[in-house]
Amino acid sequence: MKMDALWLRANVIKTIRDFFWERGFLEVETPLLIPANAPEEYINPIITLPSWQLQTSPEICMKRLLCRGHQKLFQISHCWRSNERGSRHLSEFTMLEWYRAGCDYKTLMVDCEEMLQHIAKTCIPESGYFEYNSARIDPFIPWQRISVQEAFLHFGQVDVYDCLRKGLYEEILTSVIEPALAKFDAPVILLDYPAELAALARTKPGDNNLSERFELYLGGLELANGFSELNDPLEQRVRFEEANRVRSNIGQAVLPLPEPFLDTLAYMPPSAGIALGIDRLVMLTAGTDSIDEIVAFTPEDL
């Protein structure tokens, strides 16, 4: 099983590379060891040398490349998040990120459709569908788009802002909303998140409470997270400081701010960027429910 899974994994990664190369994206490599990630409330970086940490995502460096004038970028790299381990999580995992200048999150949704259809055609030509928890997900039928608030009202009969206030957001999302999304035969895009759940995203024009952020779900499995990028350095600093304030309240270390990123953010054109978990995409392609099945080694194997 594992030997086949590694061939499939290699094929998925090669297919992703071909997909972006054919569309004129520049493949980049940015440093994995950095002085500062974007501070987030609930993501803990792995601190290595004093004042250096492993990247939790390549987004800081990739956005700095947008500031230098690059238009279309992609990267496949390893990311690390401390103490994340489960059937869908590894502390060290493989992330695909891509960025587009001059676009918003709607363009990324189209990219997702085209890429998943291309992967299904190339990597699983016999079946043509993805599989998770014995659900089949067909990328060739029309994709569903549901706003976060609609999803909470419709599937949970609750208001998402109410859930956030009461600290029930994660519980309702994972025990009610995600199982409801698992019933769709097509991929589902959950979009327009409450602004407090999108520290690096632009808010919707005319509505400061909503951000232009979306998540892609297949069979109830969260696969990708994309948004229209915030490019206001003052607002970004406020949000980073707010994240650190929450961290301090819950007893987590306050993290250093990525100052050179904040210094150049004003030069970033309107852009959109997205992160997609390659391991989960391989799980969906292989039709397995466990991330352990599609990596060469788990931490426990080492």
Add this chain to the structure above:
Amino acid sequence: MYTVADLKKGLKIILDGDPYLVVAFDFVKPGKGQALYRTKMRNMINGSLLDRTYRSGESFEPASLEERSMEYLYKEGDHYTFMDQQTFEQVVMEEDTLGDAKNYLLENLKVEVMLFGEKAIGISLPNFVNLRVTATEPWAKGDTSGNDSKPATVETGYVLRVPPFIEEGELIVIDTRTGEYSTRVKG
């Protein structure tokens, strides 16, 4: 103390005063959200199952459980007494706690008793025990009914299906994991 980061299948913790075994565990973390630690746990005293979800920062008291070799002594009402042959310490267990294990308890049988503090909460039996048949119908020669087994009662009072050729007074081997007849003890 354990933290949520220690949670995994097989961990034993104390919850509301009872020892629990973690039988299923998953780490759940929606994008940008807080981590949830989903567990399914079995109460090691009454066997009931429990679903619990925890968040970062919660901690657990480890359940210290000890397994000790003891001998079964005797039964009084529905109380069963066991003794540690080294220390001569005795523990008593109720029939409900023993479950099916009571079917194989013959005086002087060596078992492993699971202790939670002072309290005995379960026993592990040898995989096979020898018990004598005390009652069964004789084998009707020439029986063409096609039955390839018949009921038999062994000395503990347990009733099971045995092959037709087994007779009263014979010693048979029973698999305690399935409760089924395994073979006949010859000689």
